[in-house]
Amino acid sequence: MSKNAVILFSGGLDSTTCLALAKKEGFDCLALSFSYSQRHSSELIAAKKIADKLGVKHQVFHIPINQFAGSALTDDQISVPETHGASDGIPSTYVPARNTIFLSVALGWAEVTDAQDIFVGISSVDYSGYPDCRPEYLNAFQNLANLATKAGVEGRSLQIQAPLIHLSKADTIRLGIDLGVDYSQTVSCYQANENGEACGKCDSCGLRKKGFEEAGVDDPTRYFS
Amino acid sequence: MSKNAVILFSGGLDSTTCLALAKKEGFDCLALSFSYSQRHSSELIAAKKIADKLGVKHQVFHIPINQFAGSALTDDQISVPETHGASDGIPSTYVPARNTIFLSVALGWAEVTDAQDIFVGISSVDYSGYPDCRPEYLNAFQNLANLATKAGVEGRSLQIQAPLIHLSKADTIRLGIDLGVDYSQTVSCYQANENGEACGKCDSCGLRKKGFEEAGVDDPTRYFS
Numbered sequence: 001m002s003k004n005a006v007i008l009f010s011g012g013l014d015s016t017t018c019l020a021l022a023k024k025e026g027f028d029c030l031a032l033s034f035s036y037s038q039r040h041s042s043e044l045i046a047a048k049k050i051a052d053k054l055g056v057k058h059q060v061f062h063i064p065i066n067q068f069a070g071s072a073l074t075d076d077q078i079s080v081p082e083t084h085g086a087s088d089g090i091p092s093t094y095v096p097a098r099n100t101i102f103l104s105v106a107l108g109w110a111e112v113t114d115a116q117d118i119f120v121g122i123s124s125v126d127y128s129g130y131p132d133c134r135p136e137y138l139n140a141f142q143n144l145a146n147l148a149t150k151a152g153v154e155g156r157s158l159q160i161q162a163p164l165i166h167l168s169k170a171d172t173i174r175l176g177i178d179l180g181v182d183y184s185q186t187v188s189c190y191q192a193n194e195n196g197e198a199c200g201k202c203d204s205c206g207l208r209k210k211g212f213e214e215a216g217v218d219d220p221t222r223y224f225s
Numbered sequence: 226m227s228k229n230a231v232i233l234f235s236g237g238l239d240s241t242t243c244l245a246l247a248k249k250e251g252f253d254c255l256a257l258s259f260s261y262s263q264r265h266s267s268e269l270i271a272a273k274k275i276a277d278k279l280g281v282k283h284q285v286f287h288i289p290i291n292q293f294a295g296s297a298l299t300d301d302q303i304s305v306p307e308t309h310g311a312s313d314g315i316p317s318t319y320v321p322a323r324n325t326i327f328l329s330v331a332l333g334w335a336e337v338t339d340a341q342d343i344f345v346g347i348s349s350v351d352y353s354g355y356p357d358c359r360p361e362y363l364n365a366f367q368n369l370a371n372l373a374t375k376a377g378v379e380g381r382s383l384q385i386q387a388p389l390i391h392l393s394k395a396d397t398i399r400l401g402i403d404l405g406v407d408y409s410q411t412v413s414c415y416q417a418n419e420n421g422e423a424c425g426k427c428d429s430c431g432l433r434k435k436g437f438e439e440a441g442v443d444d445p446t447r448y449f450s
């Protein structure tokens with residue numbers, strides 16, 4: 001049985017925890033980051049540093065999602081909202097079909113590297129109201145993956161592993177600290193500067209701050225304001 | 226109800242028939258082609274010409290799938306096999322997770338254009354043995370699409386329409402001729418030259434030739450050999 005795994009890896013708090021966990025479980029990890037015309041590239045720089053430090057392979061896949069209009073994360077005409085915590089609706093930072101596109105590319109990499117496991121650091125607890133962060137969504141993707149691929153057809157079942165799915169941000173932080181994750185190197189902010197320093201104001205920063213508070217852990221995040 | 230539709234459109238025989246059908250059914254069509262480091266760009270040129278002639282919007286999405294290794298269609302180290310007709314196994318022309326990636330991008334476009342219908346010219350009859358050409362695969366994608374998106378969450382159900390799924394190549398050709406499709410402009414060949422002329426030898430050419438024979442229609446394809 002293959003112990004190769006592909007890990008969706010942004011260099012943020014959740015995916016870094018996920019990568020550390022997959023490594024601890026003995027997987028030979030390919031950390032997969034996306035260059036998708038984000039507002040900043042500091043998360044890609046952080047991702048590479050973290051992957052190097054963990055001694056895992058790192059791959060950046062270029063996909064110009066700015067060909068879509070309609071999201072504050074890729075469209076300079078829409079400003080990033082300064083709200084804290086999960087809201088009721090779907091926020092403007094939602095990128096159309098992003099997780100589906102990213103998981104599809106991860107599936108391609110899983111095929112070419114003979115990996116049967118794809119790890120994704122999604123949580124359905126402290127999340128931002130994106131529909132593609134829910135357990136039923138991930139189950140549907142796993143079902144699709146097994147119908148879509150040579151591996152699935154030949155009976156080598158693909159697993160979408162979302163070990164953080166039922167964890168709060170505080171739980172994730174506690175898990176990561178047990179695994180030895182250095183969160184000062186991770187970048188979660190939607191508008192971090194080139195040094196990987198965070199704004200402290202966006203939705204993502206708000207969830208992260210609250211997580212450290214609730215975990216009773218000093219927040220090691222480097223803020224620029 | 227929106228009558229916008231996104232059509233996966235390669236400029237080949239099947240997707241051109243599919244586009245003509247969606248247009249006849251009254252959809253406001255966005256024809257979506259992919260530039261994915263194919264061996265030739267003649268199918269993109271053909272796609273644009275056909276879309277212009279039909280008077281539908283045409284969008285090319287750039288996605289560098291050659292970042293994957295492992296398929297004869299994107300990897301110059303693997304030669305395209307010269308076999309005719311469907312074979313038992315999965316051929317080397319299979320691109321890892323291709324339909325899943327393409328449908329995911331179409332889903333993103335459906336979200337930003339408020340389309341509830343995505344058309345794909347897949348057939349499970351005269352196909353090349355790709356696992357992602359089967360009805361159960363498309364059903365799984367539709368299920369995923371409705372869990373993944375704002376539209377699905379808000380109850381505006383997304384449909385993956387595959388009107389050719391149960392048609393043989395000959396049936397598709399008969400349908401297209403009824404719809405007025407000019408097949409001399411379509412490019413199906415895996416290694417067409419820059420003039421859109423076909424090799425007549427690859428798997429795709431073989432299936433197409435057989436289709437015209439079975440339909441009892443003169444093959445209008447332009448061959449270079």
